[in-house]
Amino acid sequence: MNEIVIQNLMSPVVLFFVLGIAAALVKSDLAFPKALSDALSIYLLIAIGLKGGIELANYSIESVFAPILAALFLGGIIPFLALGAMKLIGMDLKNAIGIAATYGSISIVTYGAAVAFMDQTGTSYEGFMNALVVLMESPAILVSLLLLKVLENKNELSGYAQRAGFVAFPSGLIDKEVIRESLFGKSVLLLMGSLFIGWILGESAIPAVKPLFIDLYGSILILFLLNMGLIAGQRLPEIKKYGVKLLAFGMIAPLVFGTIGVLVGSLIGLSLGGTALMGVLAGSASYIAAPAALKTSVPEANPSIYLGLSLGVTFPFNLIIGIPVYFEIAKWIQ
Numbered sequence: 001m002n003e004i005v006i007q008n009l010m011s012p013v014v015l016f017f018v019l020g021i022a023a024a025l026v027k028s029d030l031a032f033p034k035a036l037s038d039a040l041s042i043y044l045l046i047a048i049g050l051k052g053g054i055e056l057a058n059y060s061i062e063s064v065f066a067p068i069l070a071a072l073f074l075g076g077i078i079p080f081l082a083l084g085a086m087k088l089i090g091m092d093l094k095n096a097i098g099i100a101a102t103y104g105s106i107s108i109v110t111y112g113a114a115v116a117f118m119d120q121t122g123t124s125y126e127g128f129m130n131a132l133v134v135l136m137e138s139p140a141i142l143v144s145l146l147l148l149k150v151l152e153n154k155n156e157l158s159g160y161a162q163r164a165g166f167v168a169f170p171s172g173l174i175d176k177e178v179i180r181e182s183l184f185g186k187s188v189l190l191l192m193g194s195l196f197i198g199w200i201l202g203e204s205a206i207p208a209v210k211p212l213f214i215d216l217y218g219s220i221l222i223l224f225l226l227n228m229g230l231i232a233g234q235r236l237p238e239i240k241k242y243g244v245k246l247l248a249f250g251m252i253a254p255l256v257f258g259t260i261g262v263l264v265g266s267l268i269g270l271s272l273g274g275t276a277l278m279g280v281l282a283g284s285a286s287y288i289a290a291p292a293a294l295k296t297s298v299p300e301a302n303p304s305i306y307l308g309l310s311l312g313v314t315f316p317f318n319l320i321i322g323i324p325v326y327f328e329i330a331k332w333i334q
Contacts, residue, residue, distance in 0.1 A: 011109070012218075012222050013109075013218075013221050013222055013225045014225075014311065014315075016222045016223075016225050016226040016229065017225040017226065017228060017229040017232075017287075017307075017311060018229065019226060019229060020225070020226045020227065020228065020229015020230040020231075020232070020233060021229045021230075021232055021233035022229075022233070023229070023230055023233065024229070024230050024232070024233025024234045025233050030230065031230070032226075032227045032230065036227075037227055037295070038295075038296060040220060040223055040224045040227060040292075041224070041292040041293075041295045041296050042186075042190060042296075043213075043220055043224075044220070044221065044224055044288060044289070044292040045190040045191045045194065045289070045292050045293065046190055046194045046213060047194075047213040047214070047217050047220075048137060048191065048194070048288070048289050048292075049138075049190065049191045049192065049193065049194025049195040049196075049197075049198060050194045050195075050197065050198040050205065050209050050213050051198065051213070051214065051217075052131065052133070052135055052137070052195050052198060053194065053195040053196060053197060053198020053199035053200070053201075054198040054199070054201070054202060054203060054205060054206065054209075055130055055131040055198075056128075056131040056135065056195075056198070056199050057198065057199050057200075057201070057202035057203070058128075058131070058202070058203075059127075059128045059131060063128065064128045064131065064132075066268040066269070067126075067128060067129075067132055067268060067270070068132070068135065069268075070264045070265065070267075070268050070278065071132050071135050071139070071281075073264065074104075074136065074139075074257075074260070074261055074264060074278075074281070075104055075105070075136055075138070075139025075140040075142075075143065076104075076139055076140070076143050077260075078100075078103060078104040078140060078257050078260075078282065079100035079101065079103075079104040079140050079143045079144045079147065080100075080143075080147075081256070081257070082096075082099050082100040082103045082104060082253065083096055083097070083099075083100045083147065085099075085249055085253065086099055086100070088245075089242055089245045089246060089249065090242075091242065091305075093148070093151060093152075094148075094298055094300040094301045095301050095302055095305050095306065097144050097145075097147060097148045097294075097298055097301060098290075098294050098298060098301030098302070098303075098305060098306035099249075099305065099306050099309070100140070100143075100144040100147065101140055101141050101144035101145070101286075101290045101293065101294055101298075101306070102285050102286050102287075102290040102291070102294075102306040102307070102309070102310045103140075103253055103257065103285045103286075103310070103314075104139070104140020104141070104144060104290075105136070105137045105138075105140045105141055105285070105286035105289050105290040106133065106136045106137055106281045106282075106284045106285075106286055107284035107285060107286055107287060107288075107310070107315060107318070108133060108288065109315070110280060110284040110315065110318050110319065110322075110323075111133050111277070111280060111281060111284065113318075113319055113323060114276070114280040114323050114326075115277070117323050117324070117327065118273050118276070118277070121327070123272060123273040123276070123327075124271060124273050125270075125271055125272075125273025125274045125276075125277055126270060126271060126273075126274040129274055129277050129278075132278075132281065133281065135195070136281050137191070137286060137289040137290075138188070138191050138192055138195065138289075140290070141188060141191065141289065141290055141293045142188050142192075145188060145293070145297055145298075148298065186296055186297070188293070188297075191289065191293065221288065224288075224292065225287075228287075228291055228295075228303055228307055231303045231304075232302075232303040232304040232307050232308050233304070242305070246305070246309060247313060249309070250309045250310075250312075250313030250314045250317065251313060251314070251317050253285075253314070254283040254284070254285070254314050254317060254318055254322050255283065255322065255325065257282045257283050258279040258280065258282050258283025258284075258322060258325070258326045258329075259279065259283075259326075259329055260282055261278045261279040261280070261281060261282025261283060261326070262275055262276065262278060262279035262282075262326055262329045262330050262333060263333070264278060264282070265277075265278030265279065265330070266330070266333045266334060272330055272331060272334050275330040275333070275334065276326050276327040276329075276330040276331075279326035279327075279329065279330060280318070280322070280323055280326050283318060283322050283326060284314070284315075284318055284322075285309070285310035285314040285315070286310060287307055287310045287311040287315065290306070290310075291303060291306070291307050294306065
């Protein structure tokens with residue numbers, strides 16, 4: 001397990017994120033043009049959606065219907081729970097939405113480490129879990145952006161900022177414009193549209209998309225994380241006002257959400273390995289898909305908070321503690 005931890009923490013994407021933070025802290029003149037920054041986000045959203053759709057096409061709808069419903073449930077409920085925690089911390093709306101989207105979405109790298117853990121322990125799991133990985137990246141982003149649009153649609157937004165509380169949802173609050181902006185905003189549109197295209201075309205799409213969206217994915221992800229590191233480093237001082245509370249959230253939230261994921265996996269009848277992996281997915285936090293969506297849809301949200309917390313606290317916490325804990329909980333339940 002120690003080798004997995006070191007391997008992931010010393011990966012190029014993590015180290016380039018750290019390099020970006022360092023460059024910002026020493027006030028380097030390194031900067032990404034806005035057009036390039038936007039292009040990197042667009043690329044990642046398309047690549048993630050395509051890969052998930054192609055993987056999902058390998059299975060019949062009947063075989064993955066219950067797991068898909070479970071993934072949608074987790075992607076829908078976790079943002080609300082994260083938003084509730086942010087209320088207790090006293091965080092402003094935009095950054096609270098950033099946390100909700102980040103922790104509702106998932107970490108592919110954490111999932112990869114969990115699969116390696118399953119292999120080491122000789123634990124089998126359902127093959128369609130690989131398809132759920134990408135499928136679970138989207139619902140939380142959609143739910144979080146919808147929540148943002150709903151809250152922004154009413155004058156109570158200023159009250160939210162002052163009270164660090166939540167506004168009531170009066171009748172008629174969710175109008176057609178709110179739904180349209182949430183469903184067809186560029187981040188959700190690209191992610192879900194690419195997922196649908198990959199699912200429809202299946203493996204026949206691989207020859208066309210492989211050179212750009214599969215082969216170059218890792219290298220372009222490095223550029224994206226370098227840019228996010230620059231942004232996070234520039235806004236790092238803003239995170240100090242939340243202090244220990246935010247740090248505690250980064251370690252407690254994964255255990256809470258992961259336990260919920262294990263319970264859901266057990267309820268839908270997954271194997272021990274599948275149940276544990278569902279817990280890993282629910283307990284992980286995104287540092288790719290959600291930040292790419294937030295970068296374009298909620299630019300006011302501070303990456304130092306949502307990305308720094310997910311990558312700097314929850315990611316290593318899950319690698320060291322979370323994965324074996326979710327596995328043990330799954331064993332106990334089953």
